[in-house]
Structures are given as structure tokens and as C-alpha cells.
Amino acid sequence: MNELVKALENIMAAERVSVNETLLDQHGSDESYHKSHAPDVVVYPENTEEVSAVMKLANEHEIPVVPFGYGSSLEGSVIPYQGGITIDFANMDQILEVREDDFLVRVQPGVTRSKLDKELKRYGMFFTVDPGADATLGGMAATNASGTTSVKYGIMRDQVRELEVVLADGTITRSGSLARKSSSGYDLNGLFVGSEGTLGCFTELTLSVTGIPEYIMAARAEFETVDDAVNAVIGILQAGIPVARVELVDEVAIKQMNVYSETTYAEVPTLFLELHGNEAGLNQDVEFMKEIVEDMNSMNIEFESDTAGRNKLWEARHHAAYAFIHNHPGRQQMVTDVCVPISELAGAVKDARGAIEESGLSGGIVGHVGDGNYHILLMLDPEDAAEVEQADQVNERIVHYALARGGTCTGEHGVGTGKKKYQEEEHGNALQLMRNIKQAFDPKNILNPGKIL
Known part of the structure; x- marks a missing residue:
């Protein structure tokens, strides 16, 4: 190890090469529930040439290398399970x-x-x-x-x-x-x-x-059922209304958001929407959208055009995950995602809700309903093997449901380590092509080894 540190210090200033235990621990996990594992050393390059020199050294000695950004990934993508060098790009921020x-x-x-x-x-x-x-x-x-x-x-x-x-x-x-x-x-x-x-x-x-769009309008629409909410989105998209955001939040997640963000939203399936365009055009779109959601049995729809009102609405939505964490002290959050064709989304969300209820765990569902991507925010005790197993079963169920309907095991979180086991089911013999590509780019398998494939 000392020889590796010395070799890295020949590439960059010694203060940008660290084996400090606290720093190593910080680079041994992300925001996921996956088990942590520290790297052997962390380096902070300042330019491309230093990154190149680190990679040449690692390649020569077959040392694993994991690139690291902010550690906000959700499937263990940056956890260096084989140790080695973590390259933190914090100093390359220009x-x-x-x-x-x-x-x-x-x-x-x-x-x-x-x-x-x-x-x-x-x-x-x-x-x-x-x-x-x-x-x-x-x-x-x-x-x-x-x-x-x-x-x-x-x-x-x-x-x-x-x-x-x-x-x-x-x-x-x-x-x-x-x-x-x-x-x-x-x-x-x-x-x-x-x-x-x-x-x-x-x-x-x-x-x-x-x-930046000339005019922005936000809205919140409440529904009795997930089916009505999803059908409303399909109608809005088919009508060509310039919706820039459309988020589905289920009734359990709304309840957690109300406690955390001090809102008083009805605890029912809810759409959070945002439209971008010009004022005259959006005013017409708003009236059209009202008709669509009313046809889909919306219980209520409210619009926000001022910045403060929009920010409050989206702050509540963005803090949904933190709301669950805050309201479940001592527990850890599993956040997982899948993506399905929009026509399959309502069934997927209802099946996911059933999976959560059967597990006995507390969890909510939020989703980027406009593109069929949804997330489960599931709270568990990571030290309780039974709860971890229940959470894994929920994850497995929603993945298999998505894949059986032409979807994908992850819409945006990535594969990392958590979704590796579903790659063959999703990709079939195309997975071998991916392995061939990996072999061509990284024949010694030193770049983030053990991830995706």
C-alpha cells in the first residue's frame, strides 16, 4: 500500500492522495441501502493528464479504479467492493x-x-x-x-x-x-x-x-384512483399540452409529505404537473387540461403561477424521500425504480402497492408518470435480516412485473450492484455483446469491476 501511495504522490501533490480512514469511509458508500466497502486510497486529480497517469499506473499493476462524483447514486454504483483507487472529481469542477x-x-x-x-x-x-x-x-x-x-x-x-x-x-x-x-x-x-x-x-x-421558458405554470390534481391519474396523463400527452413535469405521488407518500413539509394536501393519488411556454398559450392549455382531468374524474385541480407557490409545490415533491426518512427514525430507505410502457403504469403501481402491503413494511410510491418510471420508497431496518429479505422480495416483484410487460429493471438509477441479477432476464443473449464491449474497452477489468455485468 505504501508503494501505491508513493506512486500516486509522484503523479499529484501529496495532499490530494489520501488514506485517511474517514475519507475512505465516505467513499465506501452512496445513498443506497447496499453494504459499504472502503477503497484503499482516494485521489483528487485536477486535470485530465493526472487522471490519465492514475489509469496508466492502475492498468500496469491491475488495480481496481472507481470514478466518484457526489456519492448520490442509489444502486451501489460507486461502492468499491474490490478496494483499489477511488478517483474523486471534486477538484475538477470548472x-x-x-x-x-x-x-x-x-x-x-x-x-x-x-x-x-x-x-x-x-x-x-x-x-x-x-x-x-x-x-x-x-x-x-x-x-x-x-x-x-x-x-x-x-x-x-x-x-x-x-x-x-x-x-x-x-x-x-x-x-x-x-x-x-x-x-x-x-x-x-x-x-x-x-x-x-x-x-x-x-x-x-x-x-x-x-x-429559460417565458412562462411557467404548476398544478396539482387529485384523483380517487391511480387508474384515473394515469389516464389523465395519457390524455394530456395525447392532446399535445406542453407538460414539462408530471409526477404521480400515491396516498401514502402524500401523507408523509404533509407531515414533513407541513402541507395539507388530500391523501389521495395526486399528480404534480408543470407546463412551460408563453403566457397566452399556456392559459389556453390550462383550460384544456382542466377539461381532460375532469373527464378522468379528478376530485380537484389547483394551479400555481407565482414562483413561491411553484417552489413550495415542487419542494414538497422533491423532499418525498427525505420525508419518509425523517418520519421513520432509526430506519434506512431502499429506493428502487423500474420503468414500463405508460399504458402499463397504473397496473404496475397497484401491484407495487400490493407488494408493499404484503411485506408489512412502510413505503410510498412516486413516479415520473409521463415516461412510465416509478419509484418505491421503502423503510427498513438494515440489521433485521427478515426485513431486508422482505424488501428484496418487493424489489424483485416489481422488476419481474416490469420485465414481463416490456419494461426495464431500472429507468434511471442504474444497475450498479443492486440490479445486476436482472440483466440476463432483461437483455438475453445481448448481454454477451455487452460483456464483449467491456472486454474490448477494459481487458484487465480494472474499471469499477463487478458492476453492471
């Missing part, structure tokens, strides 16, 4: 270029979403992917993050225009271009985005950004 005429920004991987949006406001623009957590952009690309706004603007993969990547052997390469489209060669961006650090380390990202 916004390198804003190309406002091209609606592009070039950043280092450690830039957080909030930092980027703060800078983009000066140009009247914003970054559209909102996973809820203030994650790093490198981490968001690694897990192909999405979130509340994906129904209108797309997911992380849709925003990545160009990448600078350090490969397993230390080679620095670029994929993509600044052009909006290309038919040239294989889509390497598509491979790297969502690879969870198993194919390379991102050192620069060029991302698409969007103009």
Missing part, C-alpha cells in the same frame, strides 16, 4: 465554456447541476435534467440520469454532445462532436453514457442547454 449561440456548455465532471444552472442564468438558459439530487454532471452522465423534466426535454443521454474520456490504459479520447446530429461511425457517446464508470472516466462533457 465550467470551461458557454457557447450560448450553440446552446452548449463544456464542463468538467465535478460540476454540480446547481452550479451549472447558476452560471447559465446569466445567459437566460438552464440545464434540463433534474434528478432531484444536486449530483455532479459526470455522475449524471455515468448513470444516464433523468428525473422530473424528462417527459419534455429528454434524459441525460439526449443532452450529451461530446465527451473527453480516459480509458482503462490511460488513453485520452474524445467521442461525439459539437454538431446537433451525426451519421458518422458508431455512437460511442451512447455507450459511455450510462456505463457507470465501467468503460472509462469522464474528464470533460459538452452538454446541450435550453432557453
